[in-house]
Ligand SMILES: Nc1ncnc2c1ncn2[C@@H]1O[C@H](COP(=O)(O)OP(=O)(O)O)[C@@H](O)[C@H]1O
């Protein structure tokens with residue numbers, strides 16, 4: 001197998017890894033906000049359910065969750081699992097797992113906001129929604145950016161877990177080629193890929209953090 | 217009719233009676249100062265009057281429109297919509313400003329008129345700039361709160377409250393968070409407002425200021441009004457507690 005074929009195949013995997021990464025962020029960031037509302041809900045039942053959900057998501061391996069989501073249709077409903085479902089299962093599992101982590105980050109940020117901001121907004125007549133989206137959320141985002149950066153960097157590395165249900169992302173392919181060619185080289189390339197990927201993520205996040213430096 | 221009418225207001229916090237029976241009425245154009253030792257319930261009173269706290273008993277009305285009242289010993293509150301409408305009557309200036317840190321000075325002042333009162337942007341901006349000029353802050357319009365001194369921040373928060381054109385403005389120790397040398401610039405702004413006959417209810421520890429600016433001073437202690445009257449009456453009070461308190465602060 002020539003180097004160009006290896007690189008071409010790894011390139012395919014790379015695209016899948018980036019897709020997993022982007023789609024997970026796309027779904028888990030807003031979903032996390034919704035879950036954090038549930039976690040802080042005045043309704044004990046909603047709060048309790050969300051608490052258990054977060055505990056499970058954080059308390060069990062993501063690899064296990066991936067398998068559970070992938071095999072669930074078959075074991076629960078007897079539906080035959082199609083190959084296209086693999087990728088969908090990865091996105092579902094990653095999104096609901098990361099949403100749980102993001103929810104706790106949002107909650108920490110929201111609860112750290114001084115009550116005075118809410119009171120000032122109330123006196124000025126802002127509605128509840130205006131208060132949250134105009135006054136509170138921008139400040140919360142600034143506060144939680146460092147934690148979000150950490151999670152995002154973990155996510156880059158976690159995309160390799162999709163291997164357990166044979167989704168052809170970067171790591172899966174690197175490992176296959178490595179076994180077939182009895183060569184370390186594909187794995188080294190994979191390592192470099194994750195490193196560069198994370199370097200870019202850190203760079204982007206730093207840029208975003210800078211954007212939020214206009215206030216204190 | 218009185219602009220502000222509080223009758224027999226009571227408030228407890230977990231068994232601790234903070235306001236025991238407070239009645240205050242304020243006419244349009246009046247400036248009333250509330251003084252008293254810390255812990256006597258002054259902030260709680262302003263928080264009840266501005267609906268940040270729900271009172272446990274008594275009555276609160278603006279321009280004769282009741283927001284909270286008692287019926288057969290039970291507290292009744294105006295509907296949320298009514299409360300919100302009646303709330304347009306008052307503004308509140310906090311001890312620690314509570315400016316929005318991610319808005320510049322201009323936006324802090326003009327955002328509520330735009331977002332809440334739906335004033336057209338251009339008009340709101342024009343009015344905000346006029347207010348800032350009046351309070352000596354026009355050069356700071358595009359600065360962020362963290363770039364201002366405490367005195368400037370407090371003046372911005374006064375401008376922010378005024379931008380909604382309240383009928384009565386409450387102040388809760390507006391200068392207590394400020395270094396002494398920054399106090400006077402804020403007090404001057406309040407004095408100017410008094411000259412323009414703005415109705416104000418001011419909790420303060422600045423005795424000289426209270427004496428100058430107030431039509432009436434209320435001395436509060438342990439959740440009750442101990443004495444109430446013109447500045448002259450209060451400063452010549454025969455009440456020992458009032459004498460002690462004023463004497464202590466004037467030193
Ligand atoms: N939210 C609250 N919960 C419990 N106690 C409170 C609360 N707010 C105020 N208090 C108590 O009420 C009393 C009066 O407080 P406050 O109104 O802040 O007094 P002042 O403004 O005159 O210093 C104090 O003993 C204070 O501890």
Ligand SMILES: [Mg+2]
Nearest residue numbers: 258259260389
């Ligand atoms: Mg106080």
